[in-house]
Amino acid sequence: MTVRLLVDGRADAAVSALDRGLGYGDGLFESIRMIGTTAPLWSRHMQRLGESCTRLHLPMPDADQLWGEALQVSRGMPQAVIRITLTRGLGERGYAPPPTARPTRIVAAFAPPPMHRQPLRLRLCDIRLAEQPALAGMKHLNRLEQVLARAEWNDPSIAEGVLCDGHDRVISATMANLFACVDGQWLTPSLDRCGVAGVARAEVLARCPWITVGELSLAALRGASEVFLSSSVRGIAPVQSFDGHDCRPGDVTRQLQQHWLGLGFSMELA
Amino acid sequence: MTVRLLVDGRADAAVSALDRGLGYGDGLFESIRMIGTTAPLWSRHMQRLGESCTRLHLPMPDADQLWGEALQVSRGMPQAVIRITLTRGLGERGYAPPPTARPTRIVAAFAPPPMHRQPLRLRLCDIRLAEQPALAGMKHLNRLEQVLARAEWNDPSIAEGVLCDGHDRVISATMANLFACVDGQWLTPSLDRCGVAGVARAEVLARCPWITVGELSLAALRGASEVFLSSSVRGIAPVQSFDGHDCRPGDVTRQLQQHWLGLGFSMELA
Numbered sequence: 442m443t444v445r446l447l448v449d450g451r452a453d454a455a456v457s458a459l460d461r462g463l464g465y466g467d468g469l470f471e472s473i474r475m476i477g478t479t480a481p482l483w484s485r486h487m488q489r490l491g492e493s494c495t496r497l498h499l500p501m502p503d504a505d506q507l508w509g510e511a512l513q514v515s516r517g518m519p520q521a522v523i524r525i526t527l528t529r530g531l532g533e534r535g536y537a538p539p540p541t542a543r544p545t546r547i548v549a550a551f552a553p554p555p556m557h558r559q560p561l562r563l564r565l566c567d568i569r570l571a572e573q574p575a576l577a578g579m580k581h582l583n584r585l586e587q588v589l590a591r592a593e594w595n596d597p598s599i600a601e602g603v604l605c606d607g608h609d610r611v612i613s614a615t616m617a618n619l620f621a622c623v624d625g626q627w628l629t630p631s632l633d634r635c636g637v638a639g640v641a642r643a644e645v646l647a648r649c650p651w652i653t654v655g656e657l658s659l660a661a662l663r664g665a666s667e668v669f670l671s672s673s674v675r676g677i678a679p680v681q682s683f684d685g686h687d688c689r690p691g692d693v694t695r696q697l698q699q700h701w702l703g704l705g706f707s708m709e710l711a
Numbered sequence: 712m713t714v715r716l717l718v719d720g721r722a723d724a725a726v727s728a729l730d731r732g733l734g735y736g737d738g739l740f741e742s743i744r745m746i747g748t749t750a751p752l753w754s755r756h757m758q759r760l761g762e763s764c765t766r767l768h769l770p771m772p773d774a775d776q777l778w779g780e781a782l783q784v785s786r787g788m789p790q791a792v793i794r795i796t797l798t799r800g801l802g803e804r805g806y807a808p809p810p811t812a813r814p815t816r817i818v819a820a821f822a823p824p825p826m827h828r829q830p831l832r833l834r835l836c837d838i839r840l841a842e843q844p845a846l847a848g849m850k851h852l853n854r855l856e857q858v859l860a861r862a863e864w865n866d867p868s869i870a871e872g873v874l875c876d877g878h879d880r881v882i883s884a885t886m887a888n889l890f891a892c893v894d895g896q897w898l899t900p901s902l903d904r905c906g907v908a909g910v911a912r913a914e915v916l917a918r919c920p921w922i923t924v925g926e927l928s929l930a931a932l933r934g935a936s937e938v939f940l941s942s943s944v945r946g947i948a949p950v951q952s953f954d955g956h957d958c959r960p961g962d963v964t965r966q967l968q969q970h971w972l973g974l975g976f977s978m979e980l981a
Contacts, residue, residue: 448728455725456733458718458817463726463796465854466736472804497855498862524804526733529858534742534794534821536854536861536885547728551804571841571905572877575859583853584735584806585767588799589845591806592768607842615806635841 445514446549450506460545462528465536466582468544469493471640474553474674474706475521478512481704482673485640490527493579498538499529502546514550520707521550522674528582554674560681560690561600561670563614565659566590569607570635578638590615601670603683606635609659617670617678618642620652623661627652627693641671648700649693667691676701715784716819720776730815732798735806736852738814739763741910742944744823744976745791748782751974752943755910760797763849768808769799772816784820790977791820792944798852824944830951830960831870831940833884835929836860839877840905848908860885871940873953876905879929887940887948888912890922893931897922897963911941918970919963937961946971 446454461467471486480486487504494501507525515521526547532539568590576583590602601614612630613619618639620629629646631654632638646652662668668680668688677697679690716724731737741756750756757774764771777795785791796817802809838860846853860872871884882900883889888909890899899916901924902908916922932938938950938958947967949960 444729446728454728456728456730458716458724458726458796458819459714460726460733461858463730463733463798463817464740464794464852465858466852467855467858470734497859522804526728528733534792535824536857538858538862547733549728554805568845569843571843571846573839573841573856575838576841576855581855582734582736583855585737585846585851585853586843587806588731588735588737588808589767592808 444549444551446547447510447514448547449545450510456545456547457531459531460528461530461532462526462545462582466584467538468526468528468582469497469499470524470526470580470582472674473511473523473525475511475515475518475523476705476707477519479705480511480523481706482640482644483508485643486673489580489638489640489643490525493581494527496579497581499527499542499544502527502544507548510548514548518550518552520553522553524549524551526582556675557600557678560679562598563601563603563680563683564594564599565684566593566602566604566615568593568604570604570612572606572634574634577635578632580637587615600678603662604636605659611657611659611662612636614670617672617675620645620669620671621657621662621665622667622691622693623657623665628657629654630657631655639671640673641676645671645697648697667694669694669697676706714819714821716817717780717784718817719815720780726815726817727801729801730798731800731802732796732815732852736854737808738796738798738852739767739769740794740796740850740852743781743793743795744944745781745785745788745793746975746977747789749975750781750793751976752910752914753778755913756943759850759908759910759913760795763851764797766849767851769797769812769814772797772814777816777818780818784818788820788822790823792823794819794821796852826945827870827948830949832868833871833873833950833953834864834869835954836863836872836874836885838863838874840874840882842876842904844904847905848902850907857885870948873932875929881927881929881932882906884940887942887945890915890939890941891927891932891935892937892961892963893927893935898927899924900927901925909941910943911946915941915967918967937964939964939967946976
């Protein structure tokens with residue numbers, strides 16, 4: 442794995458073993474798709490990072506500095522995924538946050554993962570997401586639920602897993618948000634109790650204000666006529682089946698894929 | 712902050728910025744009280760670490776090697792707290808765990824925190840712990856709930872905060888387990904949905920098999936006659952009040968403090 446990265450602007454690739462990001466998962470991250478020297482959803486990423494910093498009482502880093510570092514680590518890469526990680530930095534032992542945090546800032550460039558070449562097959566994950574309103578919506582560093590969920594299957598023909606809460610309400614996929622058309626009505630789950638409010642989801646909702654944000658039951662998803670996933674890394678991915686129930690990509694999915702191309706994302710489309 | 716530490720046995724103090732412990736909180740830790748060259752609860756720490764490794768599909772490190780490293784970093788310290796952190800090591804970007812994990816192992820020695828000099832005053836935390844049976848009981852690296860809970864107050868006269876789940880069931884303090892005598896019956900909360908199953912708690916339960924592990928409501932705690940906290944770092948700490956409701960240290964608390972001294976913990980007692 443060759444990765445170019447900067448830690449607090451330095452190309453030395455290492456973090457203190459006493460960093461609170463490592464000790465407690467005390468921090469945030471963003472995964473940002475770059476196309477050459479552009480990142481079409483950059484401003485949405487910065488908006489989410491700023492809002493999450495406010496919620497975790499972290500100082501928001503300078504967005505221009507982050508942009509400069511993103512360009513630096515992705516230089517020469519026609520396509521890249523930038524991961525920005527922001528932690529509360531060093532602290533004494535113990536959960537109490539230091540009165541004045543000096544965050545650690547990591548900016549790394551990765552080659553993009555392979556894009557989906559056909560509509561996705563999804564499975565239902567066994568693990569249920571815990572409900573924690575104080576953390577819901579944020580892309581924070583406490584991601585063991587997603588790690589355990591993604592470890593549930595190895596079949597490469599299954600692209601993603603659907604995550605529900607403890608009341609069989611659908612929340613998302615393991616690394617993407619989910620939209621479904623049920624009885625002619627488009628829905629995406631509300632994320633005020635669990636889940637990550639994706640930047641691509643925000644773009645879809647801004648483009649399609651007629652989509653309802655609300656409750657999507659597992660039973661309703663099994664009867665959905667059209668389903669797609671949204672991801673800042675992979676864009677709009679149509680779904681062909683969920684847990685053995687077929688659905689088919691339709692007009693809304695195709696129009697959003699075209700919108701994604703129009704934003705400047707030149708990724709292949711499933 | 713001067714801390715002696717070893718990362719995979721090397722005294723170089725740094726961890727890859729791509730470590731999954733930092734990226735996702737994908738790992739575990741133990742906080743172990745050392746008295747000179749002994750750690751009276753060592754075998755319980757190793758037992759918990761081994762059980763948690765099994766649950767997270769991590770290889771358990773060699774306990775003799777960990778012990779040697781604990782001795783090495785605490786050399787010359789009459790009292791120390793050892794933190795062992797074990798992560799899933801490097802991985803490709805993405806939640807999927809690598810098929811064969813090569814864990815990162817961090818062993819660090821800290822000066823112990825000040826011991827409690829008098830029975831504790833507790834407050835009720837606003838945040839509620841989320842219920843996640845797949846992670847409950849483990850001392851994993853996803854600790855944002857505890858960070859947010861501990862950030863709720865600054866009053867140094869309040870030593871600890873009580874954490875409940877979403878149904879007003881008491882679970883623990885922010886960094887200790889809790890025992891209460893309600894209507895003459897001793898109780899400690901069950902930790903199968905949330906909370907950390909402390910090593911000191913296990914020692915108390917082994918010593919006092921008549922303590923019930925079960926449900927402890929917030930209302931019941933407010934009416935408790937005797938309450939103490941257990942912690943591998945701070946031992947048995949009597950409680951004098953919770954949220955304005957007084958209680959008083961009694962025979963069970965005092966006997967357990969004596970038991971702690973008998974184990975070899977020479978800490979001061981509140």
